[in-house]
Amino acid sequence: MTCASSKLVLAQDIAKDTKTAYDRVKARGMAACLFGQKGTCCKNCNMGPCQIIDGVESMVGVCGATADTVTARNFARTVAAGSAAHGDHAREMVKGFIETAKGNTPHEIKDEVKLHSLAAVYGVDVEGRDKNDIALELGEKALADFGSQNDEPLAMLKRAPAERQKIWKKLGVEPRGIDREVVELMHRTHMGVDQQYENITNQASRCALSDGWGSSMLSTELTDIMFGTPVPRRSVVDLGVLQKDQVNVAVHGHEPLLAESLCIAAQDQEMLDLAKAQGAKGINLVGVCCTGNEILMRRGIPVAAGFIQQEITIATGAIEAMVVDVQCVMQSLGEMTRNLHTDIITTNYRAKMPFAIHIPFDEHAAMASAKEILTKAIMNYKKRGKFYIPEEKKLDVVVGFSHETINRMLGGRFRASYRPLNDNIINGRIRGVGIIVGCDNFKLNDDAHEIIAKELIKNNILVLATGCAATALGRADLMNPEAAKYCGPGLAEVCETVGMPPVLHMGSCVDNSRLLIAATAMVNEGGLGDDISDLPAVGTAPLWMSEKAVAIGQYFVASGAQVIFQSLPTDGSKVFDKYLKEDMMETYGAVWNVEADPLKIAKSIIAKIEEKREALGINKKQDRVLFDMEMRRDQEGGELKGVGCSVT
Ligand code: SF4
Numbered sequence: 001m002t003c004a005s006s007k008l009v010l011a012q013d014i015a016k017d018t019k020t021a022y023d024r025v026k027a028r029g030m031a032a033c034l035f036g037q038k039g040t041c042c043k044n045c046n047m048g049p050c051q052i053i054d055g056v057e058s059m060v061g062v063c064g065a066t067a068d069t070v071t072a073r074n075f076a077r078t079v080a081a082g083s084a085a086h087g088d089h090a091r092e093m094v095k096g097f098i099e100t101a102k103g104n105t106p107h108e109i110k111d112e113v114k115l116h117s118l119a120a121v122y123g124v125d126v127e128g129r130d131k132n133d134i135a136l137e138l139g140e141k142a143l144a145d146f147g148s149q150n151d152e153p154l155a156m157l158k159r160a161p162a163e164r165q166k167i168w169k170k171l172g173v174e175p176r177g178i179d180r181e182v183v184e185l186m187h188r189t190h191m192g193v194d195q196q197y198e199n200i201t202n203q204a205s206r207c208a209l210s211d212g213w214g215s216s217m218l219s220t221e222l223t224d225i226m227f228g229t230p231v232p233r234r235s236v237v238d239l240g241v242l243q244k245d246q247v248n249v250a251v252h253g254h255e256p257l258l259a260e261s262l263c264i265a266a267q268d269q270e271m272l273d274l275a276k277a278q279g280a281k282g283i284n285l286v287g288v289c290c291t292g293n294e295i296l297m298r299r300g301i302p303v304a305a306g307f308i309q310q311e312i313t314i315a316t317g318a319i320e321a322m323v324v325d326v327q328c329v330m331q332s333l334g335e336m337t338r339n340l341h342t343d344i345i346t347t348n349y350r351a352k353m354p355f356a357i358h359i360p361f362d363e364h365a366a367m368a369s370a371k372e373i374l375t376k377a378i379m380n381y382k383k384r385g386k387f388y389i390p391e392e393k394k395l396d397v398v399v400g401f402s403h404e405t406i407n408r409m410l411g412g413r414f415r416a417s418y419r420p421l422n423d424n425i426i427n428g429r430i431r432g433v434g435i436i437v438g439c440d441n442f443k444l445n446d447d448a449h450e451i452i453a454k455e456l457i458k459n460n461i462l463v464l465a466t467g468c469a470a471t472a473l474g475r476a477d478l479m480n481p482e483a484a485k486y487c488g489p490g491l492a493e494v495c496e497t498v499g500m501p502p503v504l505h506m507g508s509c510v511d512n513s514r515l516l517i518a519a520t521a522m523v524n525e526g527g528l529g530d531d532i533s534d535l536p537a538v539g540t541a542p543l544w545m546s547e548k549a550v551a552i553g554q555y556f557v558a559s560g561a562q563v564i565f566q567s568l569p570t571d572g573s574k575v576f577d578k579y580l581k582e583d584m585m586e587t588y589g590a591v592w593n594v595e596a597d598p599l600k601i602a603k604s605i606i607a608k609i610e611e612k613r614e615a616l617g618i619n620k621k622q623d624r625v626l627f628d629m630e631m632r633r634d635q636e637g638g639e640l641k642g643v644g645c646s647v648t
């Protein structure tokens with residue numbers, strides 16, 4: 001474990017009995033099952049479980065299933081589970097959006113520009129209509145995407161580059177209904193159905209695309225319309241954001257409806273008075289995991305921890321309540337609070353936990369629910385015993401880089417465009433784009449993200465980040481304009497001129513959809529090929545842990561972007577593994593790659609980017625061109641000029 005704050009907390013007396021994921025891995029005292037690791041354990045029917053050995057005739061499944069079929073089925077089921085998680089999250093956001101349009105929540109339609117642009121995608125008339133009317137029709141059409149039974153492709157697919165749409169059509173992988181693709185994938189991987197690994201993988205692509213271009217994209221866009229599209233803001237990412245004299249409430253999980261309501265309730269005078277009556281100076285809301293990223297991006301609320309520090313956050317003894325909804329919440333948290341004053345409060349009927357209390361969050365009575373939750377936390381304040389908050393230097397971050405922000409930041413307020421980004425890539429000042437996403441995982445040191453990012457920016461590769469990887473890069477001090485000091489000369493010059501960090505925080509794991517839109521904007525801007533597969537851009541999720549990360553990886557690859565993961569449970573079949581890592585290049589123009597060493601991941605990203613540059617014919621050696629006055633004036637239209645003066 002390399003995070004300085006985590007080490008400090010665990011060194012305290014108060015944390016001496018704390019058991020983390022790292023301890024549990026050590027305590028298990030045995031290596032993970034090889035069949036599981038390689039994807040060749042099948043338990044899809046009661047003749048098994050069957051453990052398959054590739055190439056050994058006697059070691060196929062009882063039903064005759066080969067290693068190729070079993071690894072493909074297991075991979076596909078991981079994609080289905082990840083897509084289902086994003087789909088269910090997105091459905092809740094769409095329902096919240098509809099309720100907001102009806103005036104039944106404390107929220108409002110904030111981003112009318114985005115409302116109109118999404119209305120155009122769904123064919124919703126906007127002329128002379130009230131924003132809530134438009135939003136209601138848009139919300140209902142979006143909700144219909146989940147249960148759609150016709151064979152038409154999802155409306156959002158038409159946002160992809162035209163060439164990519166043609167590939168999907170030719171392969172027959174255009175997603176139809178969001179729920180339907182998950183159901184069909186689960187059906188096709190049931191015992192005795194689809195037994196051809198290419199065919200199974202095509203449905204896995206279709207399902208993953210229904211996530212990336214369907215549910216995740218809907219969730220991101222409607223959340224932006226409701227809560228505001230992120231703009232650059234300064235904030236802090238570190239456990240040190242906890243306050244010794246305030247009620248500390250950590251919000252953990254994924255769906256921002258609850259977190260946004262808590263943000264409003266935490267400013268309510270009645271709640272503040274109650275906190276004061278209990279001896280606290282205020283209410284300090286902090287984020288954990290992707291809920292943290294959502295409120296960091298839109299409100300600048302500090303993030304205390306990513307996935308792997310959730311237990312350490314509780315171990316500080318300084319948390320009055322950790323409020324959780326869905327996904328990435330470790331079961332160990334409840335057990336940990338048995339000897340502490342901290343309450344784990346579950347809020348979603350889908351996700352209850354032992355040793356937690358359940359206060360359902362009702363979007364129709366959002367403020368009442370939020371106040372009930374906060375009251376519970378406030379009343380714990382006086383019970384706080386010994387606690388420890390690390391006093392390390394708190395790390396500043398500049399966050400809020402939505403696709404729209406990048407557009408304006410580089411193109412200027414009045415002529416928002418990706419032209420300057422494309423031009424800087426074409427002229428070689430920026431070599432390409434490295435995308436670092438995904439979780440934390442005890443399997444590699446938690447400085448893996450930092451090692452990769454530093455190597456990329458040193459080589460003039462702009463880094464875009466989401467999820468817990470983004471939180472880790474914030475902790476590594478790479479998300480502020482001063483991090484230009486780690487960059488090669490070309491990227492440093494762009495960062496200094498625009499006043500932006502070399503590592504841009506683009507949001508939560510659902511917000512990987514922003515990367516699809518950004519990639520499409522780069523293609524549409526011209527000069528970098530006709531498809532996402534032509535772009536000098538590569539993604540990595542070095543510390544992935546969640547099934548959602550595999551769904552994301554598959555929708556990246558199916559969209560034409562190469563990905564590099566730290567491991568993949570597919571090498572139990574030579575044929576299927578080769579299919580993912582080599583053969584998909586022919587059909588999708590992108591493949592999966594696996595590499596465990598962070599520095600080698602970075603080098604591989606650099607090599608792949610240089611290959612794309614070569615193919616585009618833009619790999620000529622460039623003399624370093626200093627920005628002249630005209631170029632500077634062009635850039636100064638950007639909103640971020642001088643960050644300090646324009647970051648809100
Ligand atoms: Fe074994 Fe086939 Fe059943 Fe899987 S589906 S458990 S391989 S018999």
Ligand code: MSK
Nearest residue numbers: 290328438439467468
């Ligand atoms: S929370 S999915 S650990 S990024 Fe989105 Fe973090 Fe991965 Fe969960």
